[in-house]
Amino acid sequence: MRKPASLLTSKDANGSIGERIDTWVRPGIRALSAYHVPDAGDYIKLDAMENPHSWPKGMVRGWLETLRTAPLNRYPDPQAAALAARLRQAMAVPASAGVLLGNGSDEIIQMIALALGGEGRVLLVPEPSFVMYRMLACATGMDYVGVPLREDFSLDREAMLVAIARHRPAVVFLAYPNNPTGNLFRGEDITALIAATPGVVVVDEAYHAFAGESFMPQVLDHANLLVMRTVSKMGLAGLRLGLLAGPADWVREFDKVRLPYNINVLTQHSAEFALRHGDVLDAQTQQICADRRALFTALSAMRGLTVYPSRANFILIRTPRGQATAIFDGLKRLGILIKNMHGAGGPLADCLRVTVGTARENTAFLSALKTVLSVHTD
Numbered sequence: 001m002r003k004p005a006s007l008l009t010s011k012d013a014n015g016s017i018g019e020r021i022d023t024w025v026r027p028g029i030r031a032l033s034a035y036h037v038p039d040a041g042d043y044i045k046l047d048a049m050e051n052p053h054s055w056p057k058g059m060v061r062g063w064l065e066t067l068r069t070a071p072l073n074r075y076p077d078p079q080a081a082a083l084a085a086r087l088r089q090a091m092a093v094p095a096s097a098g099v100l101l102g103n104g105s106d107e108i109i110q111m112i113a114l115a116l117g118g119e120g121r122v123l124l125v126p127e128p129s130f131v132m133y134r135m136l137a138c139a140t141g142m143d144y145v146g147v148p149l150r151e152d153f154s155l156d157r158e159a160m161l162v163a164i165a166r167h168r169p170a171v172v173f174l175a176y177p178n179n180p181t182g183n184l185f186r187g188e189d190i191t192a193l194i195a196a197t198p199g200v201v202v203v204d205e206a207y208h209a210f211a212g213e214s215f216m217p218q219v220l221d222h223a224n225l226l227v228m229r230t231v232s233k234m235g236l237a238g239l240r241l242g243l244l245a246g247p248a249d250w251v252r253e254f255d256k257v258r259l260p261y262n263i264n265v266l267t268q269h270s271a272e273f274a275l276r277h278g279d280v281l282d283a284q285t286q287q288i289c290a291d292r293r294a295l296f297t298a299l300s301a302m303r304g305l306t307v308y309p310s311r312a313n314f315i316l317i318r319t320p321r322g323q324a325t326a327i328f329d330g331l332k333r334l335g336i337l338i339k340n341m342h343g344a345g346g347p348l349a350d351c352l353r354v355t356v357g358t359a360r361e362n363t364a365f366l367s368a369l370k371t372v373l374s375v376h377t378d
């Protein structure tokens, strides 16, 4: 029901809506803009690192059969014990490590920030990196410190060590491979940062399936290392499920800020089912890696583009100066949605990020890109 205009504009002793918002919403929140997700419409969607492959028909039937018995009238298992056991096995979590599940790894980042945050507490991240680190630092009232990567997007170990000594961060997030750049930082650099960080280091392995490398085997070798995974990029983005592994004492503390039933019944049943068919997900991952190689080769052959090698399921592309937005818009007009990174500025100026799709989608993207580039670079 629409409120009468008088209610929206009128002032009482406590002020108008606008005045109350100015008074009560924390300045850090007012300064944020909500995370923008573009409407996918009918586009070929290559903007969000989703797995483009669906399941074989028989597997879909088996999944629906599983859901038939899911008790929707009951609260979910608060520990999601069966699913957690399955994830431990699938992700090779050391037996004595603690494990915490989140409604996507985004929620785990939020839990860590809630548990460690507070006046003067620093969340430190190399930049450019995943934007949710900054957003959740701001939302939870932490101080955010970004340390530039080198020009080739490798970690600037010296600069990181200086910043860590100076800011004494409560938490450092390292995306491994990094988003949006696609590269893996050097393992020995990460180890040096773990040793130097007074708080915890979270190695965010969202793209592990495409990279192979992992800090999971070492997660109990340090007093302050946590490894985060998600099933999103493995083909289950719709379920919203992430995992944090690390020393059990740390994990227990983060578990205190977890909402009791954060992993819903449908997710628990569906993810368990999907992980029982891990071979299907693995085959899709291998396909995506092969298609990434083909896409990289084709992009590298196009004049005017700098293409960054990727260990993830997306590729970052630097376009001729000043043309990223025109190319992005041109692709959109041809029905293809990728991600325009130009607005982020700095080292991402002129950059676009494309997710590896099916072979057909990649071909459509390449052909549209050729068309758009011939218009914009001659």
Ligand SMILES: *Cc1c(COP(=O)(O)O)cnc(C)c1O
Pocket: 049, 103, 104, 105, 106, 107, 130, 175, 178, 179, 204, 206, 229, 230, 231, 232, 237, 240, 241, 242
């Ligand atoms: C996509 C992504 C995530 C978010 O994963 P969800 O589990 O879907 O919330 C986390 N970290 C990085 C680096 C990502 O790119």
